[in-house]
Amino acid sequence: MSELPDELWSQILQIGVKTSALTYKDLCCVSISSPRLRRLSDHDSLWSHLLSSDYPSSSSSFPSSASSSKSLYKIRLERDRYRKKAAHTRAVLRKESQIAEHYRRVGQLEERLIEETSKCTTTLTELSNLRTVRFGRLREATVALNVWQPEVIRARQKQIVEQCSVSVDSRLRTLDMELKLCKQQIAIFQKALKDEKKRLELAKEELTSLKYHPLKDHKSMNSSNNDSHIKRRSKDAIN
Template identity: 50%
Template sequence: MSASDLPDELWARVLELGAASSALGFRDLCCLAITSRRLHRLSLHSSLWSVLLSRDFPSQSQPSSSSSSSQQQQQVHPKSQYKTKFERHKVRMAEARRRVVFEAEARVLACRRRLAELEESMRAEGDRMKAAAQELDNLERVRRASVALNVWQPQVVRGRQKQLVQQCTVHVDSRLSDLNMELKV
């Protein structure tokens, strides 16, 4: 006995069992429908598509309370209803994917902004570090000049050293230690 010898009722029952057990999906059913005229005819059974419709879209396939809309639903083949609901579902899924992409792009943009802020902060901190290093260098020269004042030097050199020390308005040693500490940090 070959597969072609089986009656249509058995084939229809096999297809219904496959759909009910989730072993046969709408894609499988569509693929079967294009294999032969017999399977095409069997795949159009409304009971088969009703099973797929209630399985794949359970919340959307609830019977409505109005009699006119239930009559319209009965006139529309379940395969057409399935196709309509599938297309709507596909559009909703595409919109959901777009929302996820937009949200990810928004997070990336926020991270880029934060990175730009951090880079600006680092540049400003670098500028402060350069200024502190320059001030430290200047204070070192002032300290050396102050020390040189206490040691005998020719009068010309002594005048320049005295001028450097007098220009400095802060206590050199404390400011030096502060700047060294700041640079270490």
């Protein structure tokens, strides 16, 4: 490396930047290799090209009295990082809000399901009791009608039995309809609850993916120390 003249190294860096083979990260890595390469990688033409290619609108965002292209690139890079971080924070907050809404909806559906199940149980109990009562009354009426009685009393008793039978049958039909409706509602709520829980799990997975950071999640002390060392050297290189 020391045998190559500065002019050749400058040309290599220029070609790398212009062909997009070298990024700002590559220049930072080159600059920390040696004091000589740091001086060459700081050339304004290199950073000017990176600035115009990576941030085409940056020329109108800074005053003409601003310092070097590298300084402008650093400012633009920090702004871009802040913008991305803010956008990421908003995305996380939106997803957390979405998850909270899914939890609320799941709670509502579970409450409705409990209500409909309780209603269905009550209807079934009443239906069973009413059928038992109806059967008992019909049996008593049949026995009573088979016993000899004056015709007037017999006719009156028969009329009362028929009226009671009509009233009970009407209530039984109403309860049957209510029971069918309850079962339909339970099936609807069960499906809605299942779908909502799937959406909740999907949203939780998406939130985990949003929050995932391989470097932050890596707990190795040696790796952490190495990362900190590299970040410090990269920061020194771009300053």
